[in-house]
Amino acid sequence: MLRKISAVILMCSLLVNVSCSEDFLDTKPTDSISDKDAFASVENMFLVLNGLHRQMFAQSPLDGASGSRAGQQYFQPMFDVYCGDLIHSSRGNGWMRSGLQWLDHTNANTTTVRNLWYQRYHFIAAANNLINKTAENGFPEGDADVANILGQAYAYRAWAYHQLVTTYAKGYLIGNPSTDLGVPLLLEAGAPYTSEPRSTVEVIYDQIEEDINKSIAYFQNASAPHDKSHLSLNAAYGIKARVALSKGDWAIAADAAARARDGFPIMSEAAWKSGFNTVELSEVIWGGRVIDAETTYYRSYFYYICPTFNGSQNRSNPKTVNIERFNQIPATDYRKEAFLPLAPNTNSAASNGQGGSYLTDPNYDNATDFNQAKADIIARYGMTSRHNTHPYMHVKFLQKNPGTIDPDDVIYMRSSEMYLIEAEAKAMLGDIAGAQEALRPLGEARDSAYDVTAFNTQDSFIEHIKFQRYVELYGEGFSWHDHIRWDVGIDLTNSGAAQVLYQNGFIQGKPSVNDAWIWKIPQAEIDANPNISEADQN
Structure with missing residues (x-):
């Protein structure tokens, strides 16, 4: 019964007020409880959050999305497949084939570009509701459970906007963030059907940083997370580290990464080889159970x-x-x-x-x-x-x-990633000794003959970080945005990938000179949003 109630609240929290179209009104579930009731109590708000935790890995019933893309279960491997780091050996049954051939994200009418866009905006709409209804209902922010709700809501909103702006806009480090178009910024409940124009990349990053800092502040006084599927103080620091890394705030990235991994020790060899199939692994900071x-x-x-x-x-x-x-x-x-x-x-x-x-x-x-x-x-x-x-x-x-x-289970964040972020950030600051010490624990845990001092210049260390991220995080969904941050193109000539299968995806120029790395805005969004026109398309 609790699952049924939670599912109903999920539908309400993510679908109520996310569209003004008549089609939406016709398909709204008849058993959904009211928006008012969904946010009427702290207990109900936790149920809304539970719905978000499930949407991280569930087949999406949401308007504008598709059941064929089950949240991070689809997008994590996809981001590695699209840039040839997780290589397909045959045509298979067709899944992700158009993606690895660079025919998917470059087409505004595909399910993939539409689903990632709308699913992330559903997270934003639900987070907006949690944040705004807490204030409207007068729930005391000093209460540990209320602080937990707000910490998770702000973290989800920051995470969702970071996913959007790093995918549907030019990379912060390779573009002009003060003028490059980002995505619509929405701080009220409602998806971007008739909402806002595209804000600049800089404006979106400003909001992300404000949100994640608020999340961390609330988590300082929050009740403890019930499960690793819940966002936590450590996960919020991890999101902050990712955000800072993507925009070149190296000192912030290094500090946040160190805080994120605190209490999540590096896995043993046996654990690493056990299959990455459970959130109970010691390194897992955030994952879907x-x-x-x-x-x-x-x-x-x-x-x-x-x-x-x-x-x-x-x-x-x-x-x-x-x-x-x-x-x-x-x-x-x-x-x-x-x-x-x-x-x-x-x-x-x-x-x-x-x-x-x-x-x-x-x-x-x-x-x-x-x-x-x-x-x-x-x-x-x-x-x-x-x-x-x-x-x-x-x-x-x-x-x-x-x-x-x-x-x-599906793993979203591990402490190994945080060691790699801290090391990369310190190297970019020119602190090679500090970078070596940050990476040493991970390298020595994985390689019995590891010698981090062999990488004693900034260039050699960054190349080593690229190698370490590929090997350690293989299949975990980081490759696409790593390529953008490093401004590295694709050349699969000696990779083992078959050019006959990969076609356009076999060789691609680096992101700074190749706008095909920027995903198309869904055509459905352009058609429905009067504030976005064809001229705004990537």
Whole structure:
């Protein structure tokens, strides 16, 4: 009964007042409770927040969104796929194919550009309601539970706007933020259908920074988070670190990252190799705890990314590592074991043209060895006999119950990311010694022969950070925005990706000179919002 009530409040909190169209009024659920009741008590506001936590990984029932994009479960792997860091080995069943070919985010009419836009604005609308109704109802901000609600609401709004402005606008560090167009700024409940014009990138960042600082202030006096799926003081500092990193506020980024990871120790080797399938891992600061009743099955993170998930996306299309990056991993670094360079190419439809048998796979010269290699991988990792294998496939993400469609958790933020942010920020400040000390704990935990002093100039250290972020955060959704921040283009010539599959996505110029890195504003938004015209399109 509680789940049903919570779902109803979710629908109310995210759909009430988000559109003025007659179509919206016709499809509004008849059992939704009133906006007034949804925010009438602190207890109800927590239920609204619970709805937001679920929307991070749920198939979206929201106006303007789509059930085919289940929140971060879709967008995290997508951001790695689109820039060729999480490589598809075949055409598979079509998921993300148009994205990796750069046909998706460059088209204003696609589901992907529409869904990311509207889903983030639904988060903003709900956060606006939580913030504004708290004041309207006279709830005491000094109350620990009210402070918790406001801390989470401001953090969600900051996170959502940061996702929007870093995706639908030119990168802060490579553009002119005071004049570059960002996204509509809305501080009242309501999505941007007939709302506001595009504010500048600078204005949006100013609001993000104000929001995340308010979030941190409220969390200082808030009740403790009930679960890692809830935003917390540490998560707010993590968001602040990401925001500061993306705009070059290096000192703020370093300080916030150090605060974010406090209390979340680096994982052991055994934990790192366990599959990244639970928020109970010591490093997880923020993540979605997915239970059986709320799983999205064939729209889940593990469906898109996990080599053992029993779905057609991974049975036919195991994801591989960039071979150039793999070759940079020292033999003493246990993360190298997350990739299988000699996995047999068993898929006759593999895009590199070498799949199907030992006759086409250059790593094998007889059927016995070829078949035994596949059998060994299936036995070790728990795939089914229908799963294909492919050279350089990853085994980083593994199900708790391999070979099934059972749900697993989704990790949004880890302390390893925070070590990497602090190290990068200090290096950009010219503090190479400080950067080395910031990175040392992570490097030494992963590589038994690690020597951080080998990277003793700013240029060499930043190149090393790029390598470390790729290996440590592989598949966790950071590559797209990393490329923008570093102003690095795409060249998959020696990566193992097939040009026949990747097409436009095989080579792309760096973001500062290539506006294709900026996502199109959804055509539905331009059609509905009188304050945004075709002239405002990216």
